[in-house]
Every structure is written in structure tokens, then in C-alpha cells.
């Protein structure tokens with residue numbers, strides 16, 4: 148899994164037996180600096196097809212390396228890839244060449260999960276809700292699974308309604324990067340945001356963004372809350388710490404406004420932003436997914452392992468209540484391993 152934060156590659160080794168889902172190992176590897184910069188560039192500026200094609204293969208190699216580095220036996224790989232463009236309900240593009248990953252690892256790869264859902268009339272996102280239902284669905288409580296990645300999203304259980312609430316860390320990361328001339332990529336622990344003050348007037352204006360008023364199903368990304376959005380904030384010429392505190396409050400408020408639950412199960416890198424979490428806890432009852440046996444950093448990677456498992460069994464992996472698709476569809480494309488067996492292929496490695 149590699150999310151919209153462009154922070155790196157998350158690999159989860161997951162043992163799945165029917166409905167029993169057990170995480171064996173998890174590791175996150177940052178993207179090399181130049182790769183991250185190139186990805187930001189193709190995601191935001193008009194880039195040539197040649198650059199997209201090049202990065203597709205560069206990422207394939209990086210993903211393969213990340214998997215091999217786990218030194219764990221693997222039967223099947225579920226690979227989300229890196230989204231470089233997503234327009235919910237219309238088109239989407241994840242790169243990271245699965246054929247390269249299958250060749251280097253000797254393991255079949257399921258990739259390109261979103262297209263089939265869009266073809267069936269869905270938004271192509273979010274896909275994790277299917278897994279949220281499996282992991283957290285068995286309850287009478289009104290539960291919400293919340294993931295705070297670059298974008299924040301929620302799944303309402305047991306209904307399975309799900310949508311992106313808006314920016315998670317994306318605007319925060321961009322502002323911190325601007326404030327520190329790229330030396331820091333995120334607001335560690337929310338320490339900088341804690342020093343600023345919310346500009347109420349700006350916050351009110353930000354909350355009027357049409358995205359927040361739209362009805363679910365809906366999804367968003369760098370297209371709405373990327374470079375141009377941050378530019379607009381910086382152009383207000385407000386003190387940078389105040390902008391950051393206001394952006395953090397925007398994440399908190401848009402999540403809280405969307406949530407009505409007895410229990411919110413939080414995951415994603417945003418749970419490490421203590422200031423953000425403290426603010427959020429004042430508005431909704433939040434618990435970490437760790438309390439439910441799921442490492443909050445690993446949840447999305449685990450989810451794509453489960454979705455690949457579904458696909459391999461020719462079973463649907465989308466939740467029409469979440470994506471708006473006409474019906475459940477089998478997600479993804481399969482790339483076949485064809486070379487000699489490698490050590491990650493089952494049996495070659497001994498734990």
C-alpha cells in the first residue's frame with residue numbers, strides 16, 4: 148500500500164484463513180526523495196506520458212524490493228500501487244508495474260483494484276470499507292472506522308456507508324513542508340500546530356468548500372486539497388503556525404461533522420498527530436484500532452491483502468453502499484509469476 152501522503156511503501160504480511168485475519172509482520176519504507184518529488188510532480192502538474200511510464204516501472208522495482216526485504220513466505224500479493232490521478236466515478240490511475248513485482252518475487256500479484264468498481268458505476272473508492280465490515284462489523288454499537296491518511300475517510304458500521312470526509316494530513320504536510328523549506332514533511336506529534344491559533348474566519352470559509360456539502364458516496368484527493376489549495380492558504384499571508392493550526396482544525400471539524408457514533412476506531416498516520424487527536428477526542432469518542440488488534444499504520448495494507456484474497460477467490464471486494472457501484476464486482480487484475488521460484492514463494496523461507 149502506498150497512500151496519497153506519498154510517504155512511502157507499507158508492506159503487511161497477512162495470514163488469511165476464511166474470516167480469520169492475522170498480521171504476521173509490517174514494515175513501512177519511505178520513498179527515495181527523488182521518487183517522492185517525481186510522484187508529486189506527476190500528480191499535480193501536467194506531466195508527459197513518458198514520465199508516468201518511467202515511474203510505473205521505477206515503483207514496480209521499489210515495491211518488489213520492499214516485499215523481498217520482509218523475508219517472509221508469500222502466496223499472493225495485493226498491491227494497491229500509487230494513485231497519480233483519481234476522479235471519483237470517472238477515471239483513476241494507480242501505477243507500480245505489477246508484472247515487475249510478479250517477476251522479481253515469483254508470486255502472483257493482484258493490482259488495479261479501483262477500475263472495475265468505476266466501470267460498474269462506482270466512485271472507485273473507498274475500498275477499505277469492505278474490510279472494515281469484516282474487521283469491525285460484528286457489533287450492535289454504532290461504530291465508525293476512521294482512517295486519517297493524506298485524506299481522511301470513514302466507514303459507518305454496520306451499514307457500510309463510507310466516504311472521504313476531506314483532507315487528513317495532506318494540507319498539514321504541505322504547510323509544514325512549506326514552513327520548513329522541505330526539511331520536515333509532517334507536523335510531528337502536532338507540535339507546531341499546538342503553537343498556533345485557529346483563525347475562525349478562515350476556518351469558516353474553508354468549511355464552505357463544496358466538497359463538504361456533497362452527499363456520499365464521494366471521494367477526494369490531491370485534485371481538491373493539493374498544491375493549489377495550499378497555495379490559496381499561503382496567499383492569505385496569515386502567520387504560518389496559525390495556518391497550520393487552522394488546517395489541523397479543518398481536518399478535525401470535517402471528521403467530527405461527518406461522524407455520529409458510539410465508538411470511532413481510528414487508524415492511519417494521523418493518529419500520531421497528538422494535537423489533532425486531542426482536538427478530535429473532544430468532539431467524538433475515539434479509540435485506536437490497536438485496541439482491536441489492528442496496527443493503525445498497517446490497516447490499509449492489511450486491507451489490500453484481504454481484497455487480493457477476495458479477488459483470487461473470484462469474490463467481489465467492493466461495497467456498493469460505499470462506492471456507489473451498481474453491484475458488487477470482483478476487483479483487480481492478476482499478473483502471473485513466471486520465472487524461477489524465489490525465496491518468498493511459499494516454502495522457500497522458513498520462519
Ligand SMILES: Nc1ncnc2c1ncn2[C@@H]1O[C@H](COP(=O)(O)OP(=O)(O)O)[C@@H](O)[C@H]1O
Pocket residue numbers: 149150151152153154155295296297298316317319320332333334335336337414415416417419420421444447
Ligand atoms: N509522528 C507523527 N506525527 C504527526 N503526523 C504523523 C506522524 N507519523 C505520521 N504522520 C502523518 O501520517 C501521514 C502518513 O499517514 P498514512 O496513513 O501513511 O497516509 P497515506 O495512506 O495517505 O499514505 C504522514 O504524511 C504524516 O502526516
Ligand SMILES: [Mg+2]
Pocket residue numbers: 149150151152153154155157
Ligand atoms: Mg502512507
